[in-house]
Amino acid sequence: EEQLVESGGGVVRPGGSLRLSCAASGFTFENYGMTWVRQAPGKGLEWVAGINWNGGSPGYADSVKGRFTISRDNAKNSLYLQMNTLRSEDTALYHCHLSTVTSVGVYDVWGQGTMVVVSS
Amino acid sequence: SYELSQPSSVSVSPGQTAIITCSGDILTKKYTRWFQQKPGQAPVVLIYKDTERPSGIPERFSGSSSGATVTLTISGAQVEDEADYYCYTAADNIRVFGTGTKVTVL
Numbered sequence: 001e002e003q004l005v006e007s008g009g010g011v012v013r014p015g016g017s018l019r020l021s022c023a024a025s026g027f028t029f030e031n032y033g034m035t036w037v038r039q040a041p042g043k044g045l046e047w048v049a050g051i052n053w054n055g056g057s058p059g060y061a062d063s064v065k066g067r068f069t070i071s072r073d074n075a076k077n078s079l080y081l082q083m084n085t086l087r088s089e090d091t092a093l094y095h096c097h098l099s100t101v102t103s104v105g106v107y108d109v110w111g112q113g114t115m116v117v118v119s120s
Numbered sequence: 121s122y123e124l125s126q127p128s129s130v131s132v133s134p135g136q137t138a139i140i141t142c143s144g145d146i147l148t149k150k151y152t153r154w155f156q157q158k159p160g161q162a163p164v165v166l167i168y169k170d171t172e173r174p175s176g177i178p179e180r181f182s183g184s185s186s187g188a189t190v191t192l193t194i195s196g197a198q199v200e201d202e203a204d205y206y207c208y209t210a211a212d213n214i215r216v217f218g219t220g221t222k223v224t225v226l
Binding site for chain 2: 035037044045046047050052057058059061062095099101105106108110111112113
């Protein structure tokens with residue numbers, strides 16, 4: 001069974017840094033682009049960043065551009081999100097997400113998320 | 121950046137039809153997916169490529185597209201369909217979710 005398990009969340013002061021990790025299992029991780037999606041408490045889903053199968057073409061939401069960096073290690077079946085210069089508005093549940101359309105349908109996998117709280 | 125606009129809420133009586141729209145200029149060029157999210161749960165994809173339904177998704181969920189607007193229709197809404205619904209699209213290396221619609225079935 002496909003699984004994505006996030007870790008690395010926690011409480012951090014404004015201006016601080018955190019590195020989130022996502023461990024993938026049950027599928028061939030290196031075949032797929034991956035994304036990070038966040039959801040602030042009581043708010044909607046927000047795409048944060050994405051990366052293609054080989055680590056190229058990273059893309060970022062305007063709200064995090066220049067502060068967050070997405071990366072991956074296919075040998076470790078892992079996805080990462082380095083978050084710097086954190087702000088209170090970055091407080092959210094961060095999900096690892098795979099969503100792609102294939103020849104036989106849609107392949108969509110979500111992790112349960114890791115919580116990030118930015119507070120003084 | 122791209123934006124996808126949805127109504128904030130839709131109310132429907134059980135057995136009636138709920139219609140949720142999603143509008144954005146990018147939709148004239150890119151396909152859309154629809155996600156359903158219930159409280160405390162990860163989202164589930166209901167529709168992809170504007171109109172396709174994954175296996176296991178009830179037939180009462182359908183999607184359509186016209187110009188810069190895509191629509192999710194719940195025909196014969198059930199109490200268990202009460203949830204938040206999001207449209208989603210991908211363009212180059214950017215992804216975007218719609219603003220979300222809370223569907224109330226009562």
